[in-house]
Amino acid sequence: MHESTPAPAPEARVLYEEKLRPSPWIWMIAVMISSLSILVFVPIGVEIGLTVAVVVFAIIAILLTVSTPRILVTDRTLQVGRAGIEREHVGAVTGYRGEDASHQRGPALHGLAYMCLRGWIDPVVRIQIEDRRDRTPYWLASTRNPERLVEVLGGTMARAADTEEHPGTSA
Incomplete structure (x- = not known):
């Protein structure tokens, strides 16, 4: 995994960009x-309770905003959260939804995989890393648009691949 990859060169064309912002329910x-x-501070004073509530919300909002990762794909690089890699080292890319995504985040997860997961985003994309210098076998990233990200990276969605392998069966 290559940490802190510099911003893409000005001539690099952005093919896909997504911020993994918190959902409304968060x-x-x-x-x-x-x-x-x-409730904790009302016995001391209503004004103090309201002030603490505003401060607590501000702290939570700042933490959620600052910790929002970004997925950026250019014609030369891929950046997922803090990790970045040249596209030449990107192997097979597969998108997952529903139970398949849960399986990838759980039982199928490799201990050395780089993860950029957000609990409020169900779909994930698994990106194989083909860099011999990197022990990371793959990246697993949450995304709200797995079909689009997979398309840009030249991969397939898991269900589409299953249907192609077993024509006539429903996935």
Whole structure:
């Protein structure tokens, strides 16, 4: 895994870009957590309780925003979160949804895989790494648009591949 890859050169063409922002229900949980902090401080004073709630929400919002990873594919490089690699080292790419995605995040997960996962995003894409200097076998990344990311990287979706291998069966 290549950490802290520099930004793409100006002549590199961006083919795909996605920020893995929190879902609306994550923001609702942040509001609920900050609202619960009011209950702790209301006995001291309503104003203090409201102030603490606003501060708690601000802290949660900053942490969620700062920790939002980005997927960036150019014609030369791939960046997933903090990791980046030249496209020449990208091997097979497969997208997963539903139970297949859960299987990739759980029982099928390799201990040396690089993961950029977000619990609020179900689909994942598995990107094989073909760099002999890198012990990382593959990257597993959450994405809201696995079909598009797989298309840009020249891969396939798992269900489409299963259907092609076994014509006449439904996946």
